Amino acid sequence: MAEKKKSKPKDPDAxxxxxKAPGPGKRYFLATMSDGLIKDLKHxxxxxxxxxxxxxxxxxxxxxxxxxxxxxxD
Numbered sequence: 200m201a202e203k204k205k206s207k208p209k210d211p212d213a214x215x216x217x218x219k220a221p222g223p224g225k226r227y228f229l230a231t232m233s234d235g236l237i238k239d240l241k242h243x244x245x246x247x248x249x250x251x252x253x254x255x256x257x258x259x260x261x262x263x264x265x266x267x268x269x270x271x272x273d
Contacts, residue, residue, distance in 0.1 A: 230255075
């Protein structure tokens with residue numbers, strides 16, 4: 200019987216994003232957030248049938264738009 204080749208152990212600290220290349224026009228962005236906020240984000244994303252990345256992108260766009268509007272009014 201052929202000997203099974205041993206695979207390299209996975210690095211538990213490696214980011215999940217390293218597994219798959221981002222889509223066209225996308226880049227990886229690492230952010231640090233509280234455990235509870237990440238958990239809530241993931242649950243909400245699942246409930247809305249979106250990825251956490253999609254939710255973060257939507258939230259960021261909305262925040263930047265509010266910030267831009269506020270600057271115009273000041």
